[in-house]
Amino acid sequence: MHDIKHNSKGLIPHGMSACAGCGLELLIRKVMDVLGRDTIIIIPPGCAASFSGFGKETAIKVPGFQGNLENTAASAAGVRAALNAKGNTHTTVLGFAGDGGTVDIGLQSLSGALERRDRIVYICYDNEAYMNTGIQASSSTPYLAKTTTTPAGKPTARKNLMQIAIAHDIPYAATASIYNIADLQRKVKKAKDTDGPSLIHVHTPCPTGWRYDPSKTIEVARTAVQTGCWLLYEYQNGKATINYRPKELLPVENYIKLQGRFKGLTDEQIQEMQKYVIEDFNKCIKRLESVA
Amino acid sequence: MQEQQEKLTNKPRRCRVLGPVAYEYTAANTGSWRLERPDVDFSACIKCGTCEKYCPTNVITIKKDQKKCVEIDFNYCKGCGICANECPKKCIKMVPERSEG
Numbered sequence: 001m002h003d004i005k006h007n008s009k010g011l012i013p014h015g016m017s018a019c020a021g022c023g024l025e026l027l028i029r030k031v032m033d034v035l036g037r038d039t040i041i042i043i044p045p046g047c048a049a050s051f052s053g054f055g056k057e058t059a060i061k062v063p064g065f066q067g068n069l070e071n072t073a074a075s076a077a078g079v080r081a082a083l084n085a086k087g088n089t090h091t092t093v094l095g096f097a098g099d100g101g102t103v104d105i106g107l108q109s110l111s112g113a114l115e116r117r118d119r120i121v122y123i124c125y126d127n128e129a130y131m132n133t134g135i136q137a138s139s140s141t142p143y144l145a146k147t148t149t150t151p152a153g154k155p156t157a158r159k160n161l162m163q164i165a166i167a168h169d170i171p172y173a174a175t176a177s178i179y180n181i182a183d184l185q186r187k188v189k190k191a192k193d194t195d196g197p198s199l200i201h202v203h204t205p206c207p208t209g210w211r212y213d214p215s216k217t218i219e220v221a222r223t224a225v226q227t228g229c230w231l232l233y234e235y236q237n238g239k240a241t242i243n244y245r246p247k248e249l250l251p252v253e254n255y256i257k258l259q260g261r262f263k264g265l266t267d268e269q270i271q272e273m274q275k276y277v278i279e280d281f282n283k284c285i286k287r288l289e290s291v292a
Numbered sequence: 293m294q295e296q297q298e299k300l301t302n303k304p305r306r307c308r309v310l311g312p313v314a315y316e317y318t319a320a321n322t323g324s325w326r327l328e329r330p331d332v333d334f335s336a337c338i339k340c341g342t343c344e345k346y347c348p349t350n351v352i353t354i355k356k357d358q359k360k361c362v363e364i365d366f367n368y369c370k371g372c373g374i375c376a377n378e379c380p381k382k383c384i385k386m387v388p389e390r391s392e393g
Contacts, residue, residue: 021374029348
């Protein structure tokens with residue numbers, strides 16, 4: 001039934017219709033390298049829907065389906081239940097949703113799946129807005145970032161998905177970034193081996209929505225970690241570990257100046273943002289150290 | 293009316309799946325999007341594999357035993373320039389496609 005018309009390395013073909021320099025495209029290749037063929041993938045409508053295919057063409061070698069935007073985790077839990085009923089415990093069920101499908105619209109179904117302890121791997125690729133529909137702000141958009149629905153900069157800060165996941169006390173939750181692929185793949189392997197729900201929140205820069213040159217995708221991801229705008233940590237069986245802690249945070253200007261979505265900020269706003277980033281970083285570190 | 297019923301009961305439609313299903317694994321020719329192509333200086337290359345690791349389209353192959361050690365599949369390379377930006381030796385340059393004539 002599955003015609004293979006193209007040979008490529010890995011489970012995703014080379015000619016994927018994602019934008020040039022897309023962080024998501026790099027992410028799914030690295031994730032599927034670890035999970036392998038024995039996987040069922042659930043994708044909501046969004047940027048990742050280009051993998052589940054249009055018409056009769058598909059861009060992924062593993063089976064899967066495209067559900068609705070709000071029920072990725074619920075669909076994954078259903079697939080898991082069906083596999084369990086058949087006695088299949090080796091297949092991985094992967095929910096692969098964007099930040100809109102996770103922190104905004106899909107939060108209730110994700111919360112339900114985490115509470116029921118369904119054995120699914122849930123990966124949230126965070127490009128910090130609804131990129132597929134034209135860069136509308138989501139609740140994961142950072143403070144002062146410009147989108148088409150917040151043209152003067154977002155007045156509020158982002159939602160902390162990891163703290164929501166940790167509040168459910170799930171067996172494994174982690175943040176990752178595409179610049180550190182070894183760390184990302186180690187976390188995906190751990191999530192695969194976890195008996196219970198696992199969540200990985202990955203920072204994936206988007207050249208179209210963040211308005212930077214496509215060649216700087218990895219640079220932007222790296223600078224986000226170095227300036228403290230993104231923190232790499234994991235939470236396993238009640239213990240939190242900080243994977244990478246910069247000795248001294250770089251000024252947040254380094255991150256802002258790369259991107260067009262922060263263009264035109266006044267000096268006061270930059271100082272305000274710097275203050276906010278450092279406060280948030282220290283608060284997060286403090287909270288994690290109390291859990292460790 | 294009766295005929296229709298008979299039709300339905302006598303010849304059930306044989307469906308293996310419900311709804312639209314993608315069954316062809318294909319690749320689009322994304323090489324046509326490219327405005328600039330990566331050009332590798334093979335003498336300066338140290339074969340570290342950084343470009344291979346970070347290429348979003350997965351078109352770069354490192355061949356350690358050959359003189360032209362970096363092989364790029366230009367049918368699918370989108371010309372994003374991540375390889376040129378991340379190369380530790382800066383031995384990859386982005387060359388405009390048109391200038392070749």
